[in-house]
Amino acid sequence: xxxxxxxxxxxxxxxxxxxxxxxxxxxxxxxxxxxxxxxxxxxxxxxxxxxxxxxxxxxxxxxxxxxxxxxxxxxxxxxxxxxxxxxxxxxxxxxxxxxxxxxxxxxxxxxxxxxxxxxxxxxxxxxxxxxxxxxxxxxxxxxxxxxxxxxxxxxxxxxxxxxxxxxxxxxxxxxxxxxxxxxxxxxxxxxxxxxxxxxxxxxxxxxxxxxxxxxxxxxxxxxxxxxxxxxxxxxxxxxxxxxxxxxxxxxxxxxxxxxxxxxxxxxxxxxxxxxxxxxxxxxxxxxxxxxxxxxxxxxxxxxxxxxxxxxxxxxxxxxxxxxxx
Numbered sequence: 001x002x003x004x005x006x007x008x009x010x011x012x013x014x015x016x017x018x019x020x021x022x023x024x025x026x027x028x029x030x031x032x033x034x035x036x037x038x039x040x041x042x043x044x045x046x047x048x049x050x051x052x053x054x055x056x057x058x059x060x061x062x063x064x065x066x067x068x069x070x071x072x073x074x075x076x077x078x079x080x081x082x083x084x085x086x087x088x089x090x091x092x093x094x095x096x097x098x099x100x101x102x103x104x105x106x107x108x109x110x111x112x113x114x115x116x117x118x119x120x121x122x123x124x125x126x127x128x129x130x131x132x133x134x135x136x137x138x139x140x141x142x143x144x145x146x147x148x149x150x151x152x153x154x155x156x157x158x159x160x161x162x163x164x165x166x167x168x169x170x171x172x173x174x175x176x177x178x179x180x181x182x183x184x185x186x187x188x189x190x191x192x193x194x195x196x197x198x199x200x201x202x203x204x205x206x207x208x209x210x211x212x213x214x215x216x217x218x219x220x221x222x223x224x225x226x227x228x229x230x231x232x233x234x235x236x237x238x239x240x241x242x243x244x245x246x247x248x249x250x251x252x253x254x255x256x257x258x259x260x261x262x263x264x265x266x267x268x269x270x271x272x273x274x275x276x277x278x279x280x281x282x283x284x285x286x287x288x289x290x291x292x293x294x295x296x297x298x299x300x301x302x303x304x305x306x307x308x309x310x311x312x313x314x315x316x317x318x319x320x321x322x323x324x325x
Contacts (some may be wrong), residue, residue: 127155
């Protein structure tokens with residue numbers, strides 16, 4: 001199975017290549033990219049240089065154009081698709097059906113991967129994407145079990161890619177829309193989730209409150225680490241409980257299920273983290289590469305090195321276990 005690794009900067013890109021990635025995914029420095037944060041991403045010249053660096057080392061480059069096009073401004077997405085193709089991208093990762101159609105019609109030689117943002121999660125959806133746009137790979141949402149993945153694999157004619165490590169960002173079921181409501185900026189259209197300009201912290205007695213826009217997202221006691229206020233990882237009052245209603249502030253790690261994922265038909269393993277620094281990328285990618293190459297009894301000891309780099313220093317199997325409250 002291929003190891004697909006993130007890069008938010010040229011230096012992180014080089015670290016991912018050197019640490020053992022089979023492919024590195026990155027994006028432009030604009031709203032075509034769902035990780036459109038200040039100080040991150042690539043201009044066209046940086047992208048060309050990165051692709052050349054990777055290709056010389058037999059590593060692929062995937063360019064994420066994984067937001068939804070703004071009506072009347074589609075030319076930006078179209079232009080970026082052509083620029084990435086001309087620069088030598090090995091694949092484009094696309095979420096918007098209109099952009100998929102454009103790539104299929106105007107850039108038929110370009111390999112097309114379907115972004116997790118498209119939320120294609122059943123065989124009929126994947127078959128439609130293959131037949132309509134010649135999609136060659138689909139990144140599956142983090143809402144499926146391994147048995148779900150296996151059932152899909154038996155019915156479709158494209159490659160399957162799944163997330164195995166990093167932020168448990170589901171990007172489905174209205175959660176990005178909630179962030180848009182709180183800040184006026186959309187993760188799915190502007191590429192901005194919980195923008196720093198809308199984040200506030202305030203002291204309330206001995207507790208620390210985290211806020212996003214005008215909404216309180218969490219309340220931390222004096223002995224709790226204070227997390228960043230993303231709405232899907234907020235703590236809410238539901239009936240008699242105060243709990244993480246959507247998802248816990250922990251990291252996904254299913255590297256102990258490599259054999260099951262391979263048997264289910266998974267072609268590629270994806271790591272989340274384009275907003276992370278190059279030291280994080282180097283440690284995570286090198287550890288995952290070693291784990292992929294190791295015998296099953298050796299994997300747990302290797303992966304234990306990453307516990308300190310996980311969100312809240314905790315990990316979860318997430319929806320792979322499907323334990324909904």
